[in-house]
Each structure stands twice: as C-alpha cells, then as structure tokens.
Amino acid sequence: MVLLSGLASEVNLLLIISLLIVVLGLILRRFNQPYIIAYILSGIILGPHGLAIVTDITIAQHLGDIGLIILMFFIGMEISLPDFLKRWKVAFFGTGMQVVFSVILMYILGTFLDWSFNRMVLLGFIISISSSAVVIKLIQDQTDPTSKTSQNVISILLTQDILIVPMIIVLSLLGGDSLDVKQVALQITGGILIIITMIYLIKKQKIKLPFEKILSDDHELQIFAGLIACFGIALLTSLFELSASLGALVSGILINASDSNKWLHDSLHSFRVILISIFFISVGMLINLTFLKEHWLAVSLLVLIVYISNHGINAISLKLLGNTWRESLIGGSFLAQIGEFSFVLATIGLQQGIISNYGYQITIIVIAITIFISPFWVLLTHKTIGIVE
Template identity: 85%
Template sequence: MIFINALASEINLLLIVSLVIVVLGLMLRRFNQPYIIAYILSGVILGPHGLSFVTDIDVAQNLGDIGLIILMFFIGMEISLPDFLKRWKVAFFGTGMQVVFSILLMYLLGSFFGWSLNRMILLGFIISISSSAVVIKLIEDQSNPESKTSRNVISILLTQDILIVPMMIVITILGGEALDVKQVTLQIIGGVLIVLTMIYLIKKQKIKFPFEKVLSEDHELQIFAGLIACFGIALITSLFELSASLGALVSGILINASDSNKWLHDSLHSFRVVLISVFFISVGMLIDLEFLMEHWLAVSLLVLIVYLSNHGINAVSLRLLGNNWKESLLGGSFLAQIGEFSFVLATIGLQQDIITTYGYQITVIVIAITIFISPFWVLLTQQAIGYSERKK
C-alpha cells in the first residue's frame, strides 16, 4: 500500500508538471517564443520557492545533469572536427578575448567595491561562460544551424566547455586548498587521451563502430546502443575526474565521424526532449522569488551589466575576427547569458570561501535569470539589426 501511494504521488507529480508545461508552452507558442521559457517558468511555479510541488531540488538537478549529458552528446554529433579546425581562430581567440575581458571588467568593478583579487577572477570566469544548453536550443528554434554565425557561436561554446576543467583547478588554487596530486594526474592523463583521440580522428576522418550495420536496421536496440554511446565515454571521463558532459561531447564528435550519426540522433531524440526539459525546470527551481523581491535592484543591475558586457565583448571579438557587424551583434546576443557550468564554478567558489553565502545566492539567481531572459534578448537583437534569416 505504501508503494502504491508513493507511485500515485509520483504519477500525480508527473501529470502536474506535464500539464503546466503544455499550458505554458501553448501560451508561449502563440507569441512565437521557445519552449525553454515554459520549462524554466514551470520550475519557478512548481519548485520549493513557488507552489512547492517539488521540494527535492537535488533529484531534479541530478536528472537535469543527465539531460545536460544528452545535450552535449547531441552537440558533439553536430560537430565535424575538420570544420571546427577551419574556425580555430574564432574558437580560441574569441573564447580567449571573452575570458580576458570578463576578468578585466570584474577587476574594474571589484576595485570600486573593494573585492579581493580571487573574487574578481572567480566572477570573471563565471560570466565568461555561456550556456550551451540554451544557445544550441535557440539556434535550432530561431536560426539556421548551418549559417556562419551559428557555426562561429558553436565553435566558441565548444572551446568554453573545454576550459571548464582548468578554470576549476585555478579556483581551487585561489582558495588556498592544496591540490590533490592524484586528481590532477588523472585529469592530465584524461586530457591527453582526449587530445590523442581527436588527433586520431582528424587523421582517419571516418571511423566504424562494431555492429554498426546490424544496429542500423534494429530500431529497438538502437535506443540502448545510443545510451551506451552517450554515457559510456561520459563515465570514462568522470573516472579521470573530468566532466561527464565533456565525455558526452567527445562521444558525439566520434559518432559524427561514423555512419551511425543519423539513426542515433533519431533514436535518442525523445530522451533528449524529456531530460533537457528537466534541466531547465531545475534551473527555474533555483529562482527564489522571495530573495529576488528583496534584492531586486542588485539582481537587476547585475543582470543588465552581464548582458551588456557579454554581448559587447563577444560582438567586438567576432567583429575583430572578420565577421560583419550584423553577424557579430547576433552572435554576441546568443552568447550574452551566463552558462550552466557557471553554477559549478560558483559552488566551488563558495566551498573555497572566495564568495560568501549571500554572494553565492545572488550569483545563482543572476545566472538563472540570464538563462531565462536569453530568448527575449536574442529576439530583441534580431529585431534591432533587421535580422531576416530563418531556419532552413
């Protein structure tokens, strides 16, 4: 009886979440807005700071992390290494300028407010990372994934994701905590293996996986083969103390170089939709409406500073790298928000006493709100620059 009651409770929760998403999604669809907004609003409404239908944020965040792994896998499947290498200047210089200018901006603000150098660097790292989850979804919904702007933006996002691990190490050092030699050694070995894998892939161009032909004709086994492909390398990279999402990205890049790309993409699409929606719902649950109302002025100013600075820095970077102003401004709008990996950097900063509990809370809510606002910001930029290209 207890099991039946618990099951009924879970079914009710699933029904309520689905109902709220459908209602909000239909409303937003009338205004041509992406479903990301519906997912985040659902998290705000149903989460612990709303109607409290969901109180265990950890469970939602764990499911969201799985969704993020799925998303990174799909991003990898869209990345051709030869094409990425053609844009290496945009990827590395664009990302480098974003990180450097973000730290300089935080240095200027920190000098005015009396922050420590460690805090300036941490916050510079946090605002320099854009959201792969948001941007890829927006590009799919509102733009042409094959356009020059989209490919440049994706190249920068890929490089940002790779930089997460060294950023985590730097923050740990800034916090004064002694480095775990075993952990760093594992990370270096894992990083070297990934680089060697990418070099091998560049030389081979095309690779074949076992049972590829058989699986391409078996739609049931395709689902499980896809999950193995997605989570297998993700697990391996986590054993090397690297991000599981990074492993999923590498796995997707490998799939892109094989003949399995299309059927894997189709077989996992439903998983992708459900789990990515859970990720955005978990982001919405982090928005504490009471905290937001109490500190609305500080939060509003920080969100505005983030958007103007990130948009400006990325637009100028893309312009310096040979894009015209329209392409640069559009690319800057896609990269203007703060990304999901910045939650991890903020958590490490709190653990290392680089930021206070209040600083952590306001950082988390600013990240969540910039993710929520992102579709509106992109649409506003498109209208301002007269953007007319549509997804093909």
Template identity: 50%
Template sequence: MIINSLFLASGSNDMFTIVLVCFIVILAAVLLKLVKQPYIIAYMLTGILIGKQGLKLITNEDLIKNLGEFGLILLLFFIGMEINISNIFKQWKTALFGTIFQILGSIFLIGLIGLFFNWNFNRILILGFIISLSSSAVVIKLLQDNKESETPVGQSIISILLMQDILIVIMLILSNYLGGEAPSTKDILLQFVGGAFLISLMIWVLRKKEFTIPFIKNLKEDHELQVFIALIFCFGLSTLTSFFGLSAALGAFLAGMLVNAAKYTTWIHNSLHAFRVVLVAIFFLSIGMLIDLTFLFKNWQIVCLLLLSVYLANHFINSIILYAFGRNWKNSVYGGALLGQVGELAFILSTTALTTNVISNYEYQLTIITIALTLFISPLWILLTKKIINF
C-alpha cells in the same frame, strides 16, 4: 493489504504530480508559442511554479538536479551529432584567442566593479571566470532551432563554446588554489592525460574523416538493442571524461561528433529522442527551481544591476571579438547576443568557489540567481537583438 493501499496511494500522488507538471509545461509552451518564444522559457517558468517558491509540487531539488544533469549530457550529445568536427577545427583561431580575450575582458569588467565594492583579487578573478562562461545548452539549441548552426557565425559561436568547456578545467583548478585547496599531483596528471586523449581522438577523427564502428551494421534492424547501444555511446565517453576530472558534458558533446563522423549510425538519433525531450525539459525545470523569488525580491536592485552589467558586458565583448575575427557588424552583434548569458557550467564554478571560501554564501546566492535569470532572459534578449538588427 494496508501496505498495498499505502503504496497505491503514494503512487497515485506521484502520478498526479507528473500529470500536473506535464499539463503546466504544455500550457506554458502553448502560451509562449503564441508570442514565438522557445520551449526553454516554458520549462523554466514551470520550474519556478512547481518548486519550493511556488506550488511545492516537487521539493527534492537534488533528484531534479541529478536528472537535469543527465538531460544536459543527452542534449549536448545530440548537439554533437549534428556538428561536423572538421568545420569546428577550421575556427580554432576564433575559439582559442576569442575565448581568452573574452575571459580577460570579463575579469577586467568585474575588476572595475570590484574596486567600487572593495573586493579582493580572488573574488574578482572567480566572478570574472563565472560571467565569461556562456551556455552551450541554450545557445546551440537556439542555433539549431533557427537552422543557423552551420552558418559561419554559428560555427564561430559553437567553437567558442567548445573552448569554454575545455578551459573550465583550468578555472576549477585555479579556484581550488585560490581557496587554499590545491589539487593533488594525481588529479592534475589525470586531467592532463584526459585532455591529451581527447585531443588525440579528435585529430584521429579529422584524419580519418569517416570510419565504421565494428558490428554497428548488425544493429540496423534491432530496435531494442539500439537504445542500449545509443546510451553507451552517449554516457560512455561522458563517464571517461568525468574519470579524468573533465566535464561530462564535454565528453557527451565529443561522443556526438564521433557518431556524426561514423557510418551507419543515423538510428542513434531516433533511439534516444524521447529520452532527450524528457530529460532536457527536466534540466531546464531545475534551472527554474533555482530562482529563489524571496531572495530576488529582497535584493532586486543589485540583481537587476548585475543582470544589466553581465548582458551589456558579455554582448559588447563578444561582438568586438567576433568582428575582430572577420565577421561583419550585423553577424557580430547577433553573435554577441547569443553569448550574452552566463552558462550552466558556471553553477559548478560557483559551487567550487563557495566550498573553497572564495565567495560568501550571500555572494553564492546572488551568483546562482543571476546565472539562472540570464538563462531565462537569453531567448528574449536574442530575439530583441535580432529585431533591432533587422530594423
């Protein structure tokens, strides 16, 4: 009886926390909708409020982070389902050369800052890699919300983001080398095989254009099994890419594009939609919880300087790249704004740089809060750019 009472009390507290978090999300979303801001900002604001810097409703950040990673995978899977793989491959020049120029431009900018602060080459290179990575989760969601993912500039942006997701593997390998922890031959071989497999898979889909997954028609009316099959589609390729040492999010994105090319798979979207809403919200909640207000107030000057430098640099570099690859100035400046923030994959690169002693703990904290704040500011920056362009 006592055990049952304790269990019920604990369960009541957990349920109250869930209800309270949902209420805060709704309140923030409604208020931000009045000023035409996306739900992403509401989720991150809620994360700040409920985390260790606010009401301390949720203190197990590892749990939230793990759930958030599932949310990111689901989000990119859904994004992939709305992307035509042949349209992406038409932008391969923009994707490949644009991303390389973007990375080199970011390293050059960090190099200039590093000369002033007397940073070594390793630190300059890693921080350059970090700020060159934009957010697939934020950018593609905003493109879809604004019905711009199929526009020429939208296709260019998505192709660049996909190329960044691929090149993160090389960045992680270099980060380990710079820290004195060179990956084993087995790891490099696995990544090479995994990359070759994914490229072969995409080429096969491009040639087939449309194909049928065996037995898929038999599930048309079986709504319960549809949920589990849809989860296998989403997390199956993610697990495979993780095994090869590649990004799980990249695997989910490619799985979504495969589903898009396959026949009789429209029910997958409906089967996982509810999971997507909840887990994507948790992902952005976890980003909000990473914003350490104490650290921010203590170092607000350098954080503001970094934010301004990152946004102006990324915006300028990407605008020039998009213009060089055939976009007009209006679309190029808008595309530069879309790619202005630092993306979620930069968290992984920052953690690797810390564990290999390429950056110090202070620089890691500075990097993490800068990444989180660029994600938070991104929708506002894009909206401001859009208004200026239209004006």
C-alpha cells in the same frame, strides 16, 4: 497501499508538469517564443520557491544533470571537427578574448568592491561561459543552423566547453588552504587524454564503432548502445574529476565521426526532449523568489552587467574576426547569457572557499535568470537591428 499512494503522487506530479508545460508552451508559441521559457517557468511555479509542489529539488537537479549530459551528447553529434577547424580563428581568438576581457572586467569591478583575486578570476570564468543548451536550441528554432553567424557561434561554444577543463584546474589551484595534488594530476591527465582524442579524430576524420554493423537495423538496442556511448565516456571524465557533461560532448563528437550519427540521433530523440526539459525545469527551481525579492537590485544590476558586457565583448570579437556588424551583434546576442557549465564553476568556487554561501546563491540566481532572459534578448536584438536597418 503505501506503494500505490506514492505511485499516485508521482503520477499526479508528472501530469501537473506535463499540463503546465503544454499550457505555457501553447501560450508562448503564439508569441513565437521557444519552449525553454515554458520549462523554466514550470520550474519556478512548481518549485520550493513557488507553489512548493516539488520541495526536494535534489532529485530534480540529479535528473537535470542527466538531461544536461544527454544534451551535450546531442550537441557533440552536431559538431564536425574538420568544419570546426575551418573556423579555428573565430573559435580560439573569439573565445580567448571573451575569457580575458571577462576576467579583466571582474578585476576592475572587484578592485572597487574589495574582492580577493581568486574571486575575481572565478567570476570572470563564470560570466565568460555561454549556454550551449540555450544557444543551440535557439539557433535550431529561430535561425538557419548552417548560416555563417550560427556556425561562428557554435564554434565559440565548443571552444568554451573545452576550456572548462583548464578553468576547473585553475580554480583547484587557487582555492583551499592546501593543494590537492592527486586531484589536479587527475584533471590534467583527463585534459591531455581529451586533447589526444581530438587530435586523433582530426587526423582520422572517420572512425568505425564496434557495434555499427550489428545494430544498424535494431532500433531497440540502438537506444541502449547510444546510452552506453553517452554515459560511458561521461563516467570516464568524471573519474578524472572533470565534468561528466564534457565527457558526453566528447562522446557525441566521436559519434559524429562515425557512420552511426543519424540512427543514434533518431533513436535517442525522445529521451533528449524529456531529459532536457527536466534540466531547464531544475534551473527554474533554483530561482529563489524570496532571495530575488530581497536582493532584486543587486541581482538586476549583475544581470544587466552580464548581458551588456558579454554581448559587447562577443560582438566586438566577432567584428575583429571579419564579420559584419549585423552578424557580430546577432552572434553577440546569442552568447550574452551565462551557461550551464558555470553552475559547475560556482559549485567549485563554494567548495574551495573562494565565494561565500551568499555569493554562491546570488551567482546561481543570476546564471538562472540570464538563461531565462536569453530568448527575449536575442529577439530584442533582432528587432533593434531591423529597426536601424
């Protein structure tokens, strides 16, 4: 009876989540808004800071981490390295300017607020990373993924994701009382291996996977082969003290360079929808409404600073790289939020003693809110440009 009772409660929870997403999704669809907002709102409503139907967010966060790994795997499968190299100037200079100007902005702000240098660097890194999860979904829903603006934005996102490796290493060097040589050595080794893999793919352009021919017509085993490819490399990168999501991205890029891209994409699509929704639900659960109420002014100012600075920096960067002002402003709007990898950086900052628990809480809630606001910001930018034109 206890088992049945526990099962019934889990079924009820799944039913409530599904009903809430459907209702919110139908409402948002009438206003041409993406389902991401419905997922995050569901997390806010159901989470410990809402109706408290879900009080233990640890499980949701773990499932969300799995969803993020799947998402990064799918993003990788959309990335062709030869096409990426055609836009290397946009990717490297655009991302480089974003990181440098973000750190400079935090240095200026930190000087007035008496922050430590380590904290300035950490927060500069955090706001310089945009959300691949949000942006790719918005591009697919609202624009042409093959357009110049979309391709430029995707190139910058990929470079940002790769830059997570040196950022993690730098934060490991900055934080703590003593340097963990073993950890840093593992991270550097992992980063070098990723670079070697990318260079190999660029030279080969096309690779063959060992299971391609055997599983090409077996749709059931394709699902498990895809999961092995995704989580196998994700596990390897985590063993090197790097993000598992980064490994999933690399795995997806490997699949893109093979002939397995299409059938793996189709076979895992259902997993993608479910697990990605869980990731965004877990983001919503991180939004502490009580904390937000108590510190609404500081959170609001930080969110505003993030959006204005990120939008401005990215728009100017894209303009300097030869885009029109229209393309640059739209591209900047897509990249204005803070990304999911910044959760990882914030956690490292807390573990290394770079930020306090209060600093961590306010950082997490700002990241979550910028992700939530992103679709509205992109829509506002489109409407504003339309009015001006």
